[in-house]
Structure formats: structure tokens, C-alpha cells
Amino acid sequence: MRNCGWDRLRGPAGLAAVLCAAAMAGCTPAQYAKQADRDAYRMVREAQGFSLGAARPFEVIYRPYAGADGPAAKTIRIGEKVIPLTGEKPVTLGLDDCLEIALSNSRNYQTRKETLYAAALALANARRGWNFPVLGGAVTGQADRWVVDGEAPAHSATAGGELSLTQRLVHGGELTLGLGIDLVSDLLGWKSTTLGSLLSANVTQPLLRGAWRGLAYEQQYRAERDFVFSVLEYERFTQEFAVDILSRYYAVLRQRDELENERANIERLKETYALTRTLVIGGLRSRIEEDQAEQNLLNARVRFEVNQQGFQDALDRFKVSLGLPVSARVAMDYPGALDELNRIGPKPVAMKEGDALAVALLTRPDVLRSRAAMRDAERDVEIAADAFLPQLDVTLGIFAAGTEPHEAQRIRFHQHTRTAAVTFNYELDQTDNRDAYRGAMIALDQARRGHEEFLDELRLEIRGSYRALTQARRSYDLQKRSVTLAKRRRKLAVLQQKEGQASARDVLEAEDALRRAQNGMTEALISYTTTRLRFLTTLGLVWVDEKGRVHERAEPFKFDRIRKRYPRAFEP
Numbered sequence: 001m002r003n004c005g006w007d008r009l010r011g012p013a014g015l016a017a018v019l020c021a022a023a024m025a026g027c028t029p030a031q032y033a034k035q036a037d038r039d040a041y042r043m044v045r046e047a048q049g050f051s052l053g054a055a056r057p058f059e060v061i062y063r064p065y066a067g068a069d070g071p072a073a074k075t076i077r078i079g080e081k082v083i084p085l086t087g088e089k090p091v092t093l094g095l096d097d098c099l100e101i102a103l104s105n106s107r108n109y110q111t112r113k114e115t116l117y118a119a120a121l122a123l124a125n126a127r128r129g130w131n132f133p134v135l136g137g138a139v140t141g142q143a144d145r146w147v148v149d150g151e152a153p154a155h156s157a158t159a160g161g162e163l164s165l166t167q168r169l170v171h172g173g174e175l176t177l178g179l180g181i182d183l184v185s186d187l188l189g190w191k192s193t194t195l196g197s198l199l200s201a202n203v204t205q206p207l208l209r210g211a212w213r214g215l216a217y218e219q220q221y222r223a224e225r226d227f228v229f230s231v232l233e234y235e236r237f238t239q240e241f242a243v244d245i246l247s248r249y250y251a252v253l254r255q256r257d258e259l260e261n262e263r264a265n266i267e268r269l270k271e272t273y274a275l276t277r278t279l280v281i282g283g284l285r286s287r288i289e290e291d292q293a294e295q296n297l298l299n300a301r302v303r304f305e306v307n308q309q310g311f312q313d314a315l316d317r318f319k320v321s322l323g324l325p326v327s328a329r330v331a332m333d334y335p336g337a338l339d340e341l342n343r344i345g346p347k348p349v350a351m352k353e354g355d356a357l358a359v360a361l362l363t364r365p366d367v368l369r370s371r372a373a374m375r376d377a378e379r380d381v382e383i384a385a386d387a388f389l390p391q392l393d394v395t396l397g398i399f400a401a402g403t404e405p406h407e408a409q410r411i412r413f414h415q416h417t418r419t420a421a422v423t424f425n426y427e428l429d430q431t432d433n434r435d436a437y438r439g440a441m442i443a444l445d446q447a448r449r450g451h452e453e454f455l456d457e458l459r460l461e462i463r464g465s466y467r468a469l470t471q472a473r474r475s476y477d478l479q480k481r482s483v484t485l486a487k488r489r490r491k492l493a494v495l496q497q498k499e500g501q502a503s504a505r506d507v508l509e510a511e512d513a514l515r516r517a518q519n520g521m522t523e524a525l526i527s528y529t530t531t532r533l534r535f536l537t538t539l540g541l542v543w544v545d546e547k548g549r550v551h552e553r554a555e556p557f558k559f560d561r562i563r564k565r566y567p568r569a570f571e572p
Contacts, residue, residue, distance in 0.1 A: 036121055043120035047231040051562050060110070060117045076328065078105060083328050090329040095249050096549055098322060102245045103548030105323030109241055116234045123227045130220055133165035133177075155187040168397075172216040173205035181320070181408060187551070197402030199411055208392040215383055222376060225566055230364040231370070232559065242544045245321065247530040248339070249332070252318050253390045255311040256334045257522045262304045265515040268490075269297040272511065273496065276504045289504035296508045338522070344492055346476055346528045349535065352465045356369045356539060360462055361455075363540030370454045372566070377447035384437040390426035395419070465535045472528035479521040486514035 011038070044058045075085050078101050083091050093101070103109060128134045141159040148154075160182040167175040180201040185193035210216055245246035273293040279285040316326050324330070361367055400416040490510040496502035533550065536542050540556040 001134075009217075016087065035369075039124035039311035040117050040120040043124045043227070044116065044231065047120075047228050048103075049507060050234060051231050051559065052557075053227050053561060058113065058117075058286060060114050076325070078324075083324070083330055085325065085327045085329065087566060088329055090331040090335055092331050094333045095246060095562045096547070097546035098249050098318075099242055099245055099550070101324065102322045103238075103242070103544075105322065106241070106245075107323055110121070110323075112234065112237055116230055119183045119230055123223055125507060126220060126223055129166055129168040130217070133167040133175075135163075137161065137163040137483045153499075154439070157183075157185045157187055159183040168216070170214055170217045171203070171205070171212050173203060176200075176202045188390050194405040195402075195408045196404055197411065198237055199401075200397065202395065202397040204393055204395045206391070206393045209386060209389040213382075213386075215386060218379060218383065225372065228562055229354075229365055232368070236365055236537075236540075238544050239542050239550070240534075242548050242550050243530070243533045243542070246533065246550060247549075248318050248321055250526040250530060252311070252314050252470040253332055253334055253338050254526050255314050256332060258519050259304070259307045259311050259339055260335070260519045261515055262300060262307055266297065266300045268511050268514075269293070269300050269508075271465055272494070272504065272507050273297050275494075276507075279419075279500075284500060285504065293504050293508060296512070305556075341525060341529065344499075346473055346525065347532065348534060349469060351539075353463060354408075356466055356535075357459060357462045359539045359541075359556045360458060362554045364458075364538070366454075367458070368490050368559070368566075370451050374444075374447045374451045380440045381444055384433070384440040387433045387436060388430060390424060393423040395421045395423065445519055462538070465531075465538060469528070469531050469535050472524065476521070476524040476528050479517065479524040482517040483514075484519040490514045 009109065038114070041058060048058070074088075075082050075084050077083075081091060081093070081097060081101070139159075139161045141157070143157040144155065146154040160180070162178065162180050164176060164178040170176065178198075180198045180200075183193065183195050205211070214221070245517075272289070276285060276290050276293040280287055280290045293367070314475065315330075315332070319326055319328055319330065362565060397419040398416055399419070400411050400413050403412055404408040491505070492505040493502050493510040497507050540558070541553045543551050543553055543557070545551065
């Protein structure tokens with residue numbers, strides 16, 4: 001079609017060829033899918049660039065367990081990691097490795113990307129007619145044959161084609177350009193065939209109801225704005241997802257550390273049992289103390305078995321959260337990751353509670369959603385009031401036909417037809433409009449109350465998170481002190497038992513206190529670290545790079561790029 005203009009058409013045969021080519025030039029489903037990807041990805045890139053400035057590449061293609069050849073495969077490859085599926089030596093995964101694997105392979109994360117992709121595709125389709133004319137049309141044809149006994153057969157054929165471009169206008173108008181071609185023949189020859197064409201242009205503009213105030217574009221405006229918010233929510237989900245993976249990783253490390261503490265406790269209990277038994281044999285202690293020491297040792301072994309099973313279950317669940325099969329042979333970086341966490345210690349949060357609330361009001365996508373809902377409710381009142389106006393539309397058109405019977409390509413512009421029409425409609429019964437207007441006012445009051453309640457809930461959430469963060473920091477300091485005291489208590493108890501000044505119970509209680517203090521300190525450190533990161537994520541003070549690694553921001557991300565376009569979403 002691009003090489004065939006009107007100047008190159010020669011007779012109706014050329015027009016018929018064009019119609020046939022148009023009818024047969026359909027795309028395959030795969031080509032349509034690629035076009036859909038281009039449209040959706042373009043929408044995502046535009047929204048990301050507008051709201052975020054720059055973001056990681058967006059892709060919804062999901063290939064789980066990349067590199068695996070099937071059920072019989074013995075390894076899977078994810079990035080630079082080759083993970084065995086059989087009984088080989090497990091591959092140690094650091095925190096950065098897990099974050100990178102989760103960002104590229106997690107089912108939950110891929111589902112969220114696909115949800116955003118579907119929303120982008122729907123918005124790209126909704127833009128048709130606003131940003132560029134909508135191309136429409138169809139090619140039709142029919143052939144008939146009649147046979148009557150004793151008479152010659154009769155034939156007839158009709159064919160037609162329509163092509164239109166429709167442009168919607170922000171102020172309620174609509175512009176349509178059309179081309180129509182029709183062919184009628186009895187299939188007996190060219191002379192009995194008629195070929196006609198028609199060019200048309202129409203513009204319709206409302207003057208009262210739905211005119212001049214952007215009401216016609218309102219739904220498209222909301223769709224584009226909400227999609228920008230969806231991109232912000234997707235970015236926030238990415239941050240929360242990465243922090244959740246980090247929290248899960250540390251939770252598995254905590255259980256692994258508890259397992260190691262229990263193993264060390266068993267070794268200490270063995271020493272205590274051996275010493276107590278020696279004292280009992282020497283007649284310095286009663287048999288009750290020996291039984292008590294042995295019973296504590298057995299209980300510790302039972303706890304070790306239970307903790308070991310719990311650790312394996314937690315590790316398997318963590319694999320699934322990463323998008324790995326349960327059979328993947330992986331191990332956590334223990335004690336390296338935990339030693340590094342202890343070396344860094346609890347990082348402070350240089351922000352007061354009031355400052356945190358002020359930042360949350362400027363950085364959270366749900367705040368934008370709530371304010372936008374209140375703006376939409378106000379706009380709905382205007383739209384409901386506009387419905388009381390009468391319909392007054394003006395339509396202007398121009399038509400020009402081709403030269404019959406065989407020269408449809410020669411449009412008779414000098415014999416064109418111009419039309420003008422005014423449409424007026426006003427319903428005397430305004431009950432439905434009255435109810436709709438009143439309902440819009442009620443919805444506006446509800447939206448205002450809902451926004452106020454949302455802000456109260458937000459204040460409660462920020463205050464609760466800040467208090468939880470403060471409590472977690474105090475708990476860590478107390479648990480750290482508790483470990484120091486428990487170590488000293490256990491050391492003194494052992495020395496006094498050897499000197500006959502302490503019983504086996506004193507030693508056993510000191511050893512159990514040391515185990516619980518060590519577990520408590522690790523739990524407190526991990527709890528503070530994850531609570532702090534979740535708190536920073538709530539305030540927009542973290543970002544995630546292309547490999548899923550979490551970084552802290554010096555300043556919160558405040559959506560400055562969309563402030564001018566959607567100012568109503570930023571008003572306090």
C-alpha cells in the first residue's frame with residue numbers, strides 16, 4: 001500500500017487489487033503480540049521516565065530455572081551461578097546473589113510485572129483516538145448465482161471497502177475522515193460493472209453539555225494519572241520485595257545461628273555432664289545432679305533435631321520465594337553474612353518521628369492515591385452538574401464522490417456536498433440527573449472523610465513503626481549486655497562447680513541462659529536491621545538497582561517530576 005498512490009492506480013482493476021491486498025495483508029498472532037509488547041513497553045518507559053527519571057529495564061518474559069534442560073537436568077544456571085539439583089556440594093549464596101536471583105526469577109515479582117504490563121497495554125489502547133487518529137475500516141464482498149429451470153443462470157457480485165480515521169478532541173469534539181469504495185457487477189462484463197467511491201470529512205463539537213472544560217478527556221486523564229501512580233507503586237513494590245527477600249535471608253541465617261548455638265550448647269553440656277558424673281562417683285555430689293545434667297543434655301539434643309528440621313524447612317521455603325526449585329542445592333553464607341552484620345552493628349536513623357510523618361506524606365504512593373480519589377470526587381460533582389445542561393452539538397461535513405461508473409479514482413471535488421447540522425436535546429425529566437448529582441456530592445463527602453481517616457491511619461502506622469524501631473534498638477543493646485553477663489555467669493559457675501561451691505543446677509542454668517542470650521542477641525540485631533529497612537522503605541529512603549541490591553538514599557524520593565502535572569495529588 002505504501003508504494004501505491006492514487007496517481008498510480010489505473011482503472012477499477014487497480015482499486016480492486018488494492019482492496020484485495022488490504023484484506024489479505026493481516027498480521028500473524030505473533031506479530032500482533034510483538035506490537036502489543038512495543039505499545040506496552042513504550043507506555044511503561046514513558047511513565048517511568050516521567051515519574052522516576054530512570055529505572056531498570058522492564059520485561060515480562062519469564063523463564064524459570066534458566067539453563068535447565070528439563071526434569072532430568074542436574075543443574076540450573078541463573079546469571080553467573082550454576083546451582084546443582086542433585087546431591088553435589090551446595091553452592092553458597094550471599095545476600096546479593098539471593099537478591100539478584102529473586103529479582104529475575106521470583107514468581108511473585110514476575111506476576112507484579114505482568115500486572116503492570118497489562119495495565120500499560122490497556123492504557124496504550126485507550127490512547128488511540130486521543131494522541132493519534134484511530135484507523136478503522138473493513139473489506140466486504142459477496143457473490144451470488146441463481147439457476148431457474150428453463151432459464152439462463154444469473155450472477156451478481158458486490159464488494160466494498162471502508163477506511164476511516166477518527167480523532168477525538170479534548171474539548172469534546174470528534175473529527176472523522178473516511179474513504180469508501182463499492183463495486184457492483186453481474187459478472188457478465190466490464191460494461192455492466194459499477195465502481196464507486198466516496199471521500200468524506202465530518203467534525204462534531206458540543207457547545208453546552210460536555211464542552212470546553214476537558215470533561216470528555218476526564219476518564220483518559222485519570223487513566224494516565226493512575227498508570228503513573230501504578231509505576232510508582234511498582235517501584236515501591238520492588239523496594240518492599242527486595243527488603244522482604246533480605247528479611248527472609250536473615251531469618252534463615254537466624255535459624256542457622258540458633259542451630260549453631262545449640263550445637264555449642266550441647267558440647268558445653270557434655271563437659272558439664274562429665275564433670276558432674278566424676279563428682280558423683282567421688283561422692284561429692286548426689287546422683288540427682290548427674291541425672292539432671294544428663295536430662296538437660298538429652299533435651300538439648302532434642303531441641304537440636306527440632307531446630308535442624310525447622311532450619312531445613314525455612315531454607316526450602318526461602319528457595320521457593322526466590323523462584324528456585326526445592327531440590328536446588330544451595331547454602332547460606334554462614335557465618336560470613338552474620339559476622340558482617342555484627343561488625344556493622346545497628347545503624348542509626350537520623351530522623352525524628354514528626355519528620356518521618358512529613359516525609360511519608362510526600363513520598364508514599366498510597367497518599368497520592370487517596371488525594372487523587374478526593375480530587376476525582378470533586379470532579380465528579382462538576383460532571384454531574386454538567387449533565388443538567390441541554391445537549392447542543394454542531395456537525396459540519398463535506399463529501400465528494402468518485403466518477404461513475406468506472407472511474408472511482410477521479411474524485412469530483414468540484415461537485416462536493418457540504419452539510420451543517422445542529423442537534424438540540426433537553427429532557428424535561430431531570431430526576432436521574434438530580435440523583436446522580438446528589439450521589440456525587442455524597443461520594444465527595446465520603447472521599448473527604450476517607451482521606452482524613454487514611455491520614456490518621458498513616459500517622460498511627462508511622463508512629464508505630466518508629467516506636468518499633470526504637471524498641472528494637474533498645475532490645476539489641478539489652479541482649480548484647482545479656483550475652484556478656486551470661487558468658488561471665490557460665491564461666492564463674494563452672495569454676496565454682498570444680499571447687500565444690502556451685503551445684504550442677506547452677507551450671508546448667510547458666511549454660512541455658514547463655515544459649516538464650518546468644519539467640520536473643522542475634523534475633524534482636526536482625527529484627528532491628530529489617531525493621532529499620534522497612535521503615536526507610538516506607539519513607540522512600542531506599543532504592544533497588546538492576547541486580548536487586550538495596551541501597552539507602554540520602555534524601556527521600558519526592559515525585560518532583562509529577563508535581564506540576566498533578567498538583568492536586570500533592571496538596572496537604
